[in-house]
Amino acid sequence: MTPHVATLTLSHFRSHRRARLALDGRPVALHGPNGAGKTNLMEAVSLLSPGRGLRRATAEEIIRRPEAIGWKITAEIAGPGLGHEVELTAEPGQPRTTRIDGKTAPQTALARLLRIVWLVPAQDRLWIEGADGRRRFLDRIALSFLPDHAEVALAYEKAMRERNRLLKDQVTDARWYTALEAQMAEAGAAITANRRDAIARITAAQEGAATAFPAAALVLETDELTTPEDYAAAFAESRGRDMAAGRALIGPHRADLAATYVDKAMPAAQCSTGEQKALLISLVLANARALKAETGAAPLVLLDEVAAHLDAGRRAALFDEICALGAQAWMTGTGPELFMELGTRAQYVAVAETGGASEARLL
Numbered sequence: 001m002t003p004h005v006a007t008l009t010l011s012h013f014r015s016h017r018r019a020r021l022a023l024d025g026r027p028v029a030l031h032g033p034n035g036a037g038k039t040n041l042m043e044a045v046s047l048l049s050p051g052r053g054l055r056r057a058t059a060e061e062i063i064r065r066p067e068a069i070g071w072k073i074t075a076e077i078a079g080p081g082l083g084h085e086v087e088l089t090a091e092p093g094q095p096r097t098t099r100i101d102g103k104t105a106p107q108t109a110l111a112r113l114l115r116i117v118w119l120v121p122a123q124d125r126l127w128i129e130g131a132d133g134r135r136r137f138l139d140r141i142a143l144s145f146l147p148d149h150a151e152v153a154l155a156y157e158k159a160m161r162e163r164n165r166l167l168k169d170q171v172t173d174a175r176w177y178t179a180l181e182a183q184m185a186e187a188g189a190a191i192t193a194n195r196r197d198a199i200a201r202i203t204a205a206q207e208g209a210a211t212a213f214p215a216a217a218l219v220l221e222t223d224e225l226t227t228p229e230d231y232a233a234a235f236a237e238s239r240g241r242d243m244a245a246g247r248a249l250i251g252p253h254r255a256d257l258a259a260t261y262v263d264k265a266m267p268a269a270q271c272s273t274g275e276q277k278a279l280l281i282s283l284v285l286a287n288a289r290a291l292k293a294e295t296g297a298a299p300l301v302l303l304d305e306v307a308a309h310l311d312a313g314r315r316a317a318l319f320d321e322i323c324a325l326g327a328q329a330w331m332t333g334t335g336p337e338l339f340m341e342l343g344t345r346a347q348y349v350a351v352a353e354t355g356g357a358s359e360a361r362l363l
Contacts, residue, residue, distance in 0.1 A: 002297045003079030003114055004328035005045060011072040012064040014040040015358040022362065023347060025078070027322055027329040029339040030360075032351035037358025038332040039120075041351065042302050044073050045330055047088055047096075049116040050107045050143065050150040054302060059090035068092055077113050079297065084113055108154075111147035115299035117287045119280055119306060127268035127276050131256040138220070138257045141287050142198040144299060149194045156187035160248055167239075168246045177239060184251065185231035191252040195220050202283060205290035212317035213282035214275065215262040222255035259283075277309055281318065288325055298327035306331060307338040316341040 004025040010016045015037040021028075030038040039055075043062075046053040063071050070091040077084045087099040098105050100113070117140065126133050143149045163180045171177075199218045206215045225231050231251070238250050248254075259268035261275060268279055284301065292298040301322060307315050319342050322329045333339060336348060348363040 002326045002328065003077060003082050004300065005048070005075050005114075006078035007074075007076040008041070008044065009072075009074040010041070010044055012067055012069055013044055013071040013073060014062055014064060015353065016040060016360070017064060017067075017357040019358070019360045021349060021360060023328070025328050027319075027327070027331065027342065027346040028349060029336070029342060029346045030330065030332045030349045030351055031334065031336050031339065033353070034334060036351045036353045037360070038351045039304050040358065041349070041360060042118075042304055042330050042332060045075075045300065046116060046118055046302055047073060048075055048077075048086055048110055048114055048300075050111050054118050054120050054304070055122075059094070059096040060092070062090065063092060070094075082113070086110065086113065108147070108150045111143060111150060115144045115291050115295070115297075116302065117141070117144055117284050117291075117299050118302035118304070119284045120302075120304040123280060124273070124277055126280065127259060127271070131254075134257040135253075135255060138195055138198060141202060141283075142194040144287060144291055145198055145201060145294065146194050149191070152187050152190045152194070156184055156191055156252065159183035159187065160251070160253065163235075164247050167243045167248075170243065172243075174236075174239075177236070181232055181235040182228075184235060184248075185228040188231045188252045189226065189228045192220075192222060192226065192255070195222075195252070195255070201290045201294075202286045205286040205293070206282070209286070209289065211282065211285065211321065212314050213278050213285060214264075216268065216279045216283055217260040217262050218283075219258045219260075220255060221258055222252065223250050225250075274309075278314075281306065285318075285321055288327055292325055292327075298325040301325075301327045301329040303329060303331045305333065307333045312341070319345070 002025060006023055008021045010019040030041055032038055043053050043055055073088040075086045077086060084101055088096060090096045098107050100109060126137060159180045166176055199220055202218060225234055234250055242248050259279060261268060261271050261279060268276055288299055288301055323345050339346060350361045350363055352359050
């Protein structure tokens, strides 16, 4: 069976005072009124991967109010050769802590237990807003294939922050920059290589795929730099301009992701809202197919409010693809009728708000 969340237990997590779900690996359809707490359950699952989850929230923002006593997520991960317990906790004013099988672990270790891909409504404007969101989207794809991508990205960001501090302080001694730029160059070259590798895998996964969703051609728009030596020389040459700006003006943190609707030869930014959504779904499905082809196991797929934006035909096609993958997909919707095409192929969870707290009930 594909790796999946077998049990999920929440304590004082956002609107949930307490929740516990026991699951068997089938897709999970979460339904209930707006504001009932469906996305909060999905967010908890997203935190079983490195980073700040699908809402990019800080640990403090997740604490349930008014109690404000901290929060806890416990999940059992099951699958072939797997049997792990993950515990995530955060006390007020403290960062999140991660334990795997009772032992403290870095967040990056989570990427080796579960591969998770997601699509949320906030990404609907991905192609028409700033490049930062597109970089995060591409980096999530890269992380799904290459768990070390998180560590490389953190190393780059840490070195860049320290270099930016020198720039803002108008430090001119080259010796202060050399070591930091070497770290940025090593990590920057790896980030760019990982992103290009991810795009190649997504492209291959889309080729020849029979799907109701359009194919997207992806291009990484970045500096013409590839090796650590290239990056180190470019960073050194750019110090004067960077000092005037107070920040690094070149590097993978400035890259962008461009997409084109293949059949129409149209940039994603010029497509209709519905076409942009379909392109995003296509990329998430391609990501999942590529992961299954590489690892033999489908990732977890998190799709928040995706069913409401699709007609019945495309909803059925999406559900068929998810079931063919064998993925434990977590999906939200306001009513069970949005998932009727799934039938007995899914587990259903009714989510409601009662007395100021969310309640989740497995049907």
